Amino acid sequence: MNESILFLTTFIVYIISAFFYFSFLFSKRENLARVGFKLAFSGLLIHTLALLWRTFESGHAPFTNMYESLSFFAWSSILAYVIIEFKYKIRKAGPYFMLIVIALMALASSPLMSKEATPLVPALQSYWLWLHVSVTLLGEAFFALAFITSIMYLVADSREKKGKGIKSKLTSEKLDSISYRCIAIGFPLFTLGGLVFGMIWAYKAWGRYWGWDPKETWSLITWFVFALYLHTRIIMGWKGRRSAYVAVIGFLAAIFTYFGVNYFLAGLHSYL
Amino acid sequence: MKSLLKSFSSVKLAIVLLIIITIASVVGTLIPQQRSLSEYVARYGQLANLFNRFQLTKLYQSWWFISLLFLLTLNILICTLTRFPSKLRKALQPKLIKERKNILVLKIKDSFRKNWSLVKTKEELKKELSSRHYRLKEEVKENKAFFLARKRTLGLFGVDFVHLGILIILAGGIISGLGGFRKNLTFSEGEVLDIPEAEFKLRLDKFETEYYPDGSVRDWKSTLTVIENGKLHLSKTIEVNHPLSYKGFVFYQSSYGWDWTNPSVEIWVKKRKDPSFLRKIEMKVGERMRLEGENIQISVLHFIPDFVINERNEITTRSLEPNNPAAFIEGWEGDEKILSGWIFSKFPDFARIRSEKETDLFFELKNFKASQFSVIQAAKDPGVNFIWVGCTFLMIGLAFAFYWPTREIKIILEEIQGKTEIIAGGIASKNREALQSEFEKITDSLRRLR
Numbered sequence: 001m002n003e004s005i006l007f008l009t010t011f012i013v014y015i016i017s018a019f020f021y022f023s024f025l026f027s028k029r030e031n032l033a034r035v036g037f038k039l040a041f042s043g044l045l046i047h048t049l050a051l052l053w054r055t056f057e058s059g060h061a062p063f064t065n066m067y068e069s070l071s072f073f074a075w076s077s078i079l080a081y082v083i084i085e086f087k088y089k090i091r092k093a094g095p096y097f098m099l100i101v102i103a104l105m106a107l108a109s110s111p112l113m114s115k116e117a118t119p120l121v122p123a124l125q126s127y128w129l130w131l132h133v134s135v136t137l138l139g140e141a142f143f144a145l146a147f148i149t150s151i152m153y154l155v156a157d158s159r160e161k162k163g164k165g166i167k168s169k170l171t172s173e174k175l176d177s178i179s180y181r182c183i184a185i186g187f188p189l190f191t192l193g194g195l196v197f198g199m200i201w202a203y204k205a206w207g208r209y210w211g212w213d214p215k216e217t218w219s220l221i222t223w224f225v226f227a228l229y230l231h232t233r234i235i236m237g238w239k240g241r242r243s244a245y246v247a248v249i250g251f252l253a254a255i256f257t258y259f260g261v262n263y264f265l266a267g268l269h270s271y272l
Numbered sequence: 273m274k275s276l277l278k279s280f281s282s283v284k285l286a287i288v289l290l291i292i293i294t295i296a297s298v299v300g301t302l303i304p305q306q307r308s309l310s311e312y313v314a315r316y317g318q319l320a321n322l323f324n325r326f327q328l329t330k331l332y333q334s335w336w337f338i339s340l341l342f343l344l345t346l347n348i349l350i351c352t353l354t355r356f357p358s359k360l361r362k363a364l365q366p367k368l369i370k371e372r373k374n375i376l377v378l379k380i381k382d383s384f385r386k387n388w389s390l391v392k393t394k395e396e397l398k399k400e401l402s403s404r405h406y407r408l409k410e411e412v413k414e415n416k417a418f419f420l421a422r423k424r425t426l427g428l429f430g431v432d433f434v435h436l437g438i439l440i441i442l443a444g445g446i447i448s449g450l451g452g453f454r455k456n457l458t459f460s461e462g463e464v465l466d467i468p469e470a471e472f473k474l475r476l477d478k479f480e481t482e483y484y485p486d487g488s489v490r491d492w493k494s495t496l497t498v499i500e501n502g503k504l505h506l507s508k509t510i511e512v513n514h515p516l517s518y519k520g521f522v523f524y525q526s527s528y529g530w531d532w533t534n535p536s537v538e539i540w541v542k543k544r545k546d547p548s549f550l551r552k553i554e555m556k557v558g559e560r561m562r563l564e565g566e567n568i569q570i571s572v573l574h575f576i577p578d579f580v581i582n583e584r585n586e587i588t589t590r591s592l593e594p595n596n597p598a599a600f601i602e603g604w605e606g607d608e609k610i611l612s613g614w615i616f617s618k619f620p621d622f623a624r625i626r627s628e629k630e631t632d633l634f635f636e637l638k639n640f641k642a643s644q645f646s647v648i649q650a651a652k653d654p655g656v657n658f659i660w661v662g663c664t665f666l667m668i669g670l671a672f673a674f675y676w677p678t679r680e681i682k683i684i685l686e687e688i689q690g691k692t693e694i695i696a697g698g699i700a701s702k703n704r705e706a707l708q709s710e711f712e713k714i715t716d717s718l719r720r721l722r
Contacts, residue, residue, distance in 0.1 A: 088705070119484040122491045122512035122525075177705070184702060188670035196663045205513050207454065207524040207651045209659050210445070212332040214301045221301075224294040228287060235283040265301055 003057060004115065006050035007071065011105045013043035014078075018098035025095050033091040037082075040098065044078045051075060058117035063133045064124055067115050070108035073137050073258075074101050080141035080182075088178050090149065092170045097148050128201035135193025136219075140254050142186025143226075147251035149179040150244035157241060176240055179247055180233065187226050190254075194219045215269035218257040225250040280350040289344045296340065300331035345442050352435045359432070363425050368411055368418040369682045369697075378682075378697035380708050382715045386694065390417060390687035393694065396721055397683065400714055406681065419683035427678035427701060433669025437662045444658025451654040456526055460645045464499065467650055470521055472500040477507065479646040481528065492525050494646045510648075520652055527647035530592055535575045537599050538639035539615070543632045552638070560604070567605055568633070574600040575640065579616065587614075599637050605629070677702035681711065694718065 017039035024032035051072065054062040063069040081097050084090060107113070120129075153175040160172055198219065199209040210216060229246040232238040238246075261269070279285060303323060304311075312320035312329060327334030369375055376383075386393055394410070394417055401408060406421035457465050459476035466473055477495040484490045491511050498505040498518050508516045516523045536556045541563060543549040553570060555561050560571035578590040579598035590596070596618055603611040613625035617637040625635065680699040685692055696715065700707035 119486065119488060119490065122489060125491065126513040128513075181703065181705075184674045188667070188674050191670055192667055196667060199659065199663065203656065204515065205524075207515065207522060207526065207649045208653070209448075209656060212300065212305065217297050217301050217332075221294055221297050224290055224297070228290050228294070231283060231287055231290070236287070261301075 003050055003053040006046055006053055007109070010043050010047040010050055011102075011109065013039055013046060014074075014098060014101055014105060017043060018095060018102055021091075021095035021098055025092070030091075033094060036094055036098075037085060037091070040078055040094070041082055044075070044082060047071075047075045047078065054117070060120050060124075061130045061133065063137070064120060064129070065114060065118065067108050067113040068117075069133070069137070070104050070113070072134070073141065074104040074108065076134075076138045076141040077101050077104065077144055080138065080145055080186075084142075084145055084178070084182060088174075088181065090170060090178055093145070093148050093152060093175075093178075096152065097145065100144055100148065123205050126201060126205065128197060128204065132193055132197040132201050135189055135197060137193075139186045139188075139190030139193055140258065142182045142189065143247075143251045143254050146179045146182035146186065146247045149175050149182065150247040150251075153179060153244045154241065157244075172240075176243065179244065183226060183229060183247060183250070187230065190219075190226070191223065194257075195223060213269055214265035215257065215261045218253065218261050218265075222250060222253040222257050225253050277350065277354075280347055281354040283351065286344070286347050286351065289340060289347060293337075293340050293344065296331060296337055299328065300337075303328050303331070305332070306330050341442065345439060348435050348439060352432055352439075356432065359428060363428055366409060366420050366422065366680075368409065368420050369684065370418055372684055372695050375682055375684060375695050375697035378699060379704065380698035380700075380711050381696065382711070383693065383695040384715070384719060386692050386718070386721075387690070388692050389690065390415060390685055390692050393417075393685055393687075393692040396718065397685070397694070400717060401681070404710065404714065406679075415687045417685040419681075419685070421681040421683070422678065424672075424676050424678050427672050427676045430669045430671070430673025430676070433665050434673060435669075437665030437667075437669055440658050440662030440665060442662075444655040444662055446655070447658060448653050448655030451652075453652045455650050457648045457650055458529075458645055459494070459648060460531065460643060467521065469652070470519065470650075472498055472505070472519070474523065474648070474650075475499055476646055476648070478509075479528065479644055481644065492528050492646070494525055494648060496523060496648070520654070522651050522653070524649040524651065525646070526649035529645050529647065530577065530594065531643045531645055532575070532577055532592065535640055535642040537572055537575060537637060537641075539570065539572070539599070539601065540636045540638045541570070542634055542636070544634060545632055557599075566633075568610070568631075569604045570635075571602050571604065572599050573602060576600075577642075579614070594640065594642075597637065597640050599640075601625075601635060603631070603633070674702060679707045679710070681714070 017036045020032050020036035020039060024030070024036060051062045054068065058064075063072040077097070078101055081094070081101075085094070152170075153172050156170075156172040156175060198216065202211070202216070203209040225246065229243065229250055232246065233243050304315075307329065309320065309324065312323060316323065323329050327336065331337055372383075375381060388396070390412075397419065398408060401419075401421045404423070406423045407425075409420045409422075411418045453469060455468055457467075457474070459465060459474075459479070461476055461479055464473050464475040475497045477497055479492070479494045481492055482490040493509050493511045495507060495509045496516055497507045498516075506518070510516045510523060510525050512525050515525070534556065536554060538552060538554045541549075541551040541553065551563055551566075553561050553563065555570075555572060557572050557575045560569050562569050576587070576589045576598045577592060577594040577596075579596045580588060580590040582588050596616065598614050598616045600614055601612065602609055608628070610629040611625050611627040611631060611633075613623065615623045615625070615635050615637045617640070620636045623635060678701045681696060682699070683694065683696045685694055687693075694715075696711070698707045698711040
């Protein structure tokens with residue numbers, strides 16, 4: 001028994017969960033979705049165990065390289081999904097969201113990612129590592145949910161316009177509102193973890209709270225896009241399609257901040 | 273003037289500014305910032321001049337980017353100020369709805385009749401609402417009563433806290449930019465340096481690099497002493513993430529380096545046919561030393577921390593890190609050079625020794641010593657406290673706005689022939705679903721009451 005077996009078990013449980021969710025999508029049998037949800041939740045528990053195991057084994061936070069961070073992002077995504085599913089019942093989003101989680105897990109387990117737990121470089125030896133990364137990724141998990149529900153909205157909306165509306169409890173209007181709720185939860189988290197904690201840590205480690213480093217700038221860009229989402233929606237009354245497009249752009253910006261910056265742009269924030 | 277004020281109080285302007293600033297920020301990450309002109313010319317050719325003219329190469333410090341930030345600041349300030357009075361009025365002196373049609377247009381609404389008198393209905397309603405922490409404002413007029421129940425009034429001001437926080441952060445940024453100061457100081461052990469713009473000196477007592485068992489760096493530690501007016505004030509060992517603060521200055525472990533001007537090496541001399549033979553010699557580069565019990569003198573001519581042979585076939589160092597330490601040694605018998613060549617500490621079998629005379633000796637570069645210097649960043653940032661205050665406002669505001677939204681329930685009661693009609697509607701600034709479910713619980717429990 002070790003961390004990689006737990007990780008693999010989690011991965012398999014997520015895949016089976018997605019399988020049940022998709023069977024629900026095609027057969028419309030609610031109990032299949034219920035099984036899918038229970039599996040996703042069990043996966044979350046095993047995943048938690050895997051992350052704890054990794055923490056004890058390596059002696060540091062379980063998100064210091066790409067493998068760990070992807071696995072943690074998948075974990076926070078499932079956590080966000082469980083919370084939103086519990087509050088708003090968005091079963092139909094389940095199958096699509098599980099696809100994102102599986103993609104993250106697959107990327108994490110790809111042979112390109114080093115699974116080795118390496119000792120922490122000096123800059124990462126700080127409790128701000130825990131606060132900064134975990135809160136930011138949890139915020140981004142809610143953005144991921146907003147992304148999925150926004151895309152589902154766009155599809156549902158164009159179907160309803162063509163008069164092909166499927167009878168479903170999850171109407172396009174509800175999708176639109178859930179997407180907004182996810183952003184309303186994720187935005188304060190992202191602000192706290194990504195920007196505020198990031199600035200505090202940068203000040204402690206690098207001696208300045210802001211330096212227009214690509215990673216910093218891109219997290220600000222992401223923040224701007226979601227600030228635009230909120231202002232256009234709350235003040236100017238944008239809803240539906242236009243709002244959904246902004247939410248999609250916001251998530252893409254968040255993903256670029258997370259992966260893209262490290263691969264395409266050089267900067268100080270080179271660990272991850 | 274008035275129209276200018278009006279355009280600055282518009283959210284549309286804020287949105288346009290946000291879009292432009294966002295796009296500019298993206299551009300700034302695509303063009304590497306603050307490089308030399310020749311680098312831009314090599315990279316972009318003709319475009320380099322254009323970039324230079326529009327200050328795209330130091331975009332975030334350019335006059336136009338800072339002007340955009342300034343306009344946004346003004347916009348936020350005016351938006352907040354022009355909206356604040358009416359919001360305050362709304363919070364302190366809320367208006368009651370007196371027309372039932374104004375309740376019936378709300379998204380959350382309900383109306384039903386109870387066999388109660390107006391007085392009894394009022395009493396039950398108050399009991400139910402205050403048990404859910406609503407505060408009530410009421411007015412009675414003949415057979416009618418008007419209620420406004422509200423909770424989490426602070427949620428109304430969440431967005432103002434957010435904007436205030438952003439303004440404080442921007443102010444902090446300006447103060448940092450104008451009054452801030454940052455400089456790297458390079459210290460050798462024992463060295464005392466003046467701190468620019470400060471009335472004290474700093475001494476590096478000790479610098480050490482700690483390693484993990486696998487050889488990677490665990491930490492850099494510098495022990496610093498503050499010397500003020502010739503007196504030693506305090507000593508602190510700083511490391512990455514743990515700077516020293518003194519009188520508005522903060523000192524960070526920023527970097528380090530090796531001083532390769534005067535290294536010393538440790539060489540082990542062995543004999544191939546006699547495994548028990550071992551002589552350890554330690555000497556500085558340039559020194560010559562007699563090997564004990566043997567008729568040979570050893571000298572070290574060169575030491576290279578990161579040995580490499582470049583494309584012109586020259587021996588040089590790849591970096592200033594001791595990644596591949598190598599020493600060039602010579603062996604002398606009296607005036608006669610009998611051997612010479614390179615030995616490598618990481619590749620002992622790779623030694624390239626040319627012997628003029630048959631010898632059984634072989635050499636291993638076991639260790640080396642060189643002094644290290646520590647680079648300490650001295651920073652003074654008068655804006656930083658504004659940033660933390662601003663961030664606190666920002667987060668409190670976001671928490672109020674998104675996690676603690678104001679809920680309002682407006683009610684009209686009308687008694688007709690001993691029965692009372694209840695017309696109620698709910699308004700939530702955010703998270704309408706949550707209010708909806710609370711609203712339903714309230715109306716359900718009133719309906720069920722006998």
